[in-house]
Amino acid sequence: MPELPEVEVLVRHLAPRLAGKWIRRVNVLDPRSIRAPAPAPFRRALTNARFQSVQRRGKYLVCKMQKHRRAFSLLMHLGMTGRLYLTRRRESPTNHARVVFGLGQEQLVLEDMRRFGRMTLDPSAILRLGPEPLETGFTVDALSRALAGSRQAIKVRLLDQSVVAGIGNIYSCEALFLARIDPRTPSRNLDTPTLRRLRAAIRRVLSRAIRLGSTMPLNFGTPDPISNQFYFGHSPEHRTDQAERFQVYDREGQSCRRCKSSVRRIVQAGRSTFFCPECQT
DNA sequence: ATGGCTGTTATCCG
DNA sequence: CCGGATAACAGCCA
Secondary structure (H helix, E strand, O other), X not given: OOOHHHHHHHHHHHHHHHOOOEOOXXXXXXXXXXXXXXXXXXXXXXXXXXXXXXXXXXXXXXEEEEEOOXXXXXXXXXXXXXXXXXXXOOOOOOOOEEEXXXXXXXXXXXXXXXXXXXXXXXXXXXXXXXXXXXXXXXXXXXXXHHHOOOXXXXXXXXXXXXXXXXXOHHHHHHHHHHHOOOOOOEHHHOOHHHHHXXXXXXXXXXXXXXXXXXXXXXXXXXXOOOOOOOOOOOXXXXXXXXXXXXXXXXXXXXXXOOOOOEOEEEEEOOEEEEEOOOOOO
């Protein structure tokens, strides 16, 4: 699920709830969910550390921690199926709970069916990320430089986190539709006016998704309806809402919202790409 | 029921 | 260096 907008909404939800809280207990249910350091030192470092703030960088959650006057960052990536949520402490771990932080009355749970999600104390993971698409560093120039010389299809290039941070398969398709660019176009063939459209489209698509995501309650699917603190459910209603706001993603064979011709699906670098052959040229 | 699909990314090859 | 394929993983769907 989580591309930039979903992580942003999650961060806005969690930041005020975690700031100032102490981690009293670290329960690593699946060692593979900890990238670095090894689970034991990871556990040691975080036990009795305090959340200063929670921010987002690309698709990463960046938790600024403090312990004994020492500051460090805890990075979390949700992979494809990661969920992060607060519950009451007595709540027993679900099937796919991988890491649980005890925070006094509450606990913070990383649940992750496919185990692509990761926690790490190694800050280098975010060093190679490109600019934040919604901040001022994301200029047409920066985009142009990042794409220069590459023959790789623009759709695939946008998935590279060093080009722009936070775009995944869905919003790559959506942004290219909005910018009316054929996803197969070699990146180096895009001229400046087209890049200007692409930059604007990326920003618009992501901002809109954040706006829509922020308007919905974060407690859908909760095992604890009272807590109001569950995030990333998969209720059928939510799926539908989400599908309806996409222009092309997962709409193979359906009619283009702009020109009514049929949305096509192709595979690029092993991932599905959806686009309108009439509008995106 | 088997095979193909799924919102990610690191790594391995040619 | 670039770019494609694959692996890590579990569940859903036709």
